[in-house]
Amino acid sequence: MRQDNNMRLLITGGAGFIGCNFVRHVLEAHPGYEVVVLDKLTYAGRRENLTDILKEITFVHGDICNSDDVYDALKGCDTVVNFAAETHVDRSINDADAFVRTNVLGTHTLLEAARKLNLQKFVQIGTDEVYGSAESGSFIESDPLNPSSPYSASKAGADLMAHAYFATYGLPVSITRSSNNFGPYQYPEKLIPFFILRAMRDEKLPVYGSGLNVRDWLYVRDNCSAIDMVLHKGQPGEIYNIGAANELTNLNITKMILSHLKKTESLIEHVTDRLGHDFRYSINSSKIRALGWKPERSFESALQDTVDWYIKNEEWWCGLL
Numbered sequence: 001m002r003q004d005n006n007m008r009l010l011i012t013g014g015a016g017f018i019g020c021n022f023v024r025h026v027l028e029a030h031p032g033y034e035v036v037v038l039d040k041l042t043y044a045g046r047r048e049n050l051t052d053i054l055k056e057i058t059f060v061h062g063d064i065c066n067s068d069d070v071y072d073a074l075k076g077c078d079t080v081v082n083f084a085a086e087t088h089v090d091r092s093i094n095d096a097d098a099f100v101r102t103n104v105l106g107t108h109t110l111l112e113a114a115r116k117l118n119l120q121k122f123v124q125i126g127t128d129e130v131y132g133s134a135e136s137g138s139f140i141e142s143d144p145l146n147p148s149s150p151y152s153a154s155k156a157g158a159d160l161m162a163h164a165y166f167a168t169y170g171l172p173v174s175i176t177r178s179s180n181n182f183g184p185y186q187y188p189e190k191l192i193p194f195f196i197l198r199a200m201r202d203e204k205l206p207v208y209g210s211g212l213n214v215r216d217w218l219y220v221r222d223n224c225s226a227i228d229m230v231l232h233k234g235q236p237g238e239i240y241n242i243g244a245a246n247e248l249t250n251l252n253i254t255k256m257i258l259s260h261l262k263k264t265e266s267l268i269e270h271v272t273d274r275l276g277h278d279f280r281y282s283i284n285s286s287k288i289r290a291l292g293w294k295p296e297r298s299f300e301s302a303l304q305d306t307v308d309w310y311i312k313n314e315e316w317w318c319g320l321l
């Protein structure tokens with residue numbers, strides 16, 4: 001075990017959207033920490049997401065389902081933060097295979113290695129989608145899981161396996177469940193970057209169904225500071241919801257994006273609804289707020305920064321469409 005308070009962190013999925021923002025957060029907030037990223041570099045994970053900080057980290061190209069890759073990456077590490085996952089609901093509806101493999105089996109492979117190596121902390125990154133649709137009110141951490149999509153069902157499986165490793169073996173696991181994130185480096189299949197890029201090119205914005213489905217939006221850097229809080233102050237065996245109480249309909253968000261880009265609402269096109277589309281996600285985040293966390297950014301200004309980031313970083317996304 002290390003003699004100082006510095007961690008050597010394994011960040012899985014660190015070449016993806018939230019992971020690469022979290023790597024940046026850790027390097028800025030904890031200069032003494034060593035960071036190892038393990039990432040399979042799927043379509044969503046890109047080495048380019050880490051280009052400016054590659055010299056400051058150790059990058060391992062590998063799969064969390066492969067225990068050789070996991071042990072290789074874990075050499076000398078005391079802590080794991082597991083972001084690695086298949087994450088796009090629509091892809092899970094078309095083919096759930098990779099979702100079950102990475103999200104359930106991959107998480108289990110990591111947990112098993114963490115148990116054998118006696119790691120000090122394991123943070124499992126989960127999602128509010130595991131609670132299912134909220135008719136009214138907001139879910140708290142002890143509410144039952146009721147996932148609707150193959151994606152959210154596989155994430156619920158990962159959460160349950162992570163909790164089982166705490167209950168059975170005493171592995172110090174904490175779980176975060178955040179709402180929808182947005183910000184820089186998000187792959188443009190997800191709603192906000194997809195619509196920003198389409199609107200920039202005067203292409204139609206396909207809104208599912210009525211567009212009245214409600215999501216609670218969280219700026220990615222606020223999620224990173226919350227995960228940092230759970231990493232340092234979260235209790236083993238506990239789950240922490242992370243939300244900023246920015247509930248908006250998909251139609252509202254779409255109109256805000258169009259307004260930021262000074263584009264006409266006639267670009268909106270209603271299309272057939274997503275299968276099993278949850279109507280509303282809503283979580284109560286009092287538990288993590290009681291640890292001292294709160295979101296720093298207002299939704300409006302963070303959305304403006306996100307739109308500006310995509311405008312300025314065409315070389316990042318131009319090959320992806």
Ligand SMILES: NC(=O)c1ccc[n+]([C@@H]2O[C@H](COP(=O)([O-])OP(=O)(O)OC[C@H]3O[C@@H](n4cnc5c(N)ncnc54)[C@H](O)[C@@H]3O)[C@@H](O)[C@H]2O)c1
Pocket residue numbers: 012013014015016017018019038039040041042043044045046062063064065082083084085086087088102106125126127128155177178179180181182187
């Ligand atoms: N984006 C959101 O709004 C949101 C909200 C709540 C929770 N989450 C959770 O946060 C985590 C990160 O989400 P994201 O939006 O950054 O996803 P992302 O799709 O942008 O990135 C996922 C990363 O995982 C990597 N990966 C996939 N399979 C792997 C495997 N088998 N082995 C190693 N690496 C693998 C990919 O290459 C990619 O870098 C996920 O666990 C997701 O469920 C995301």
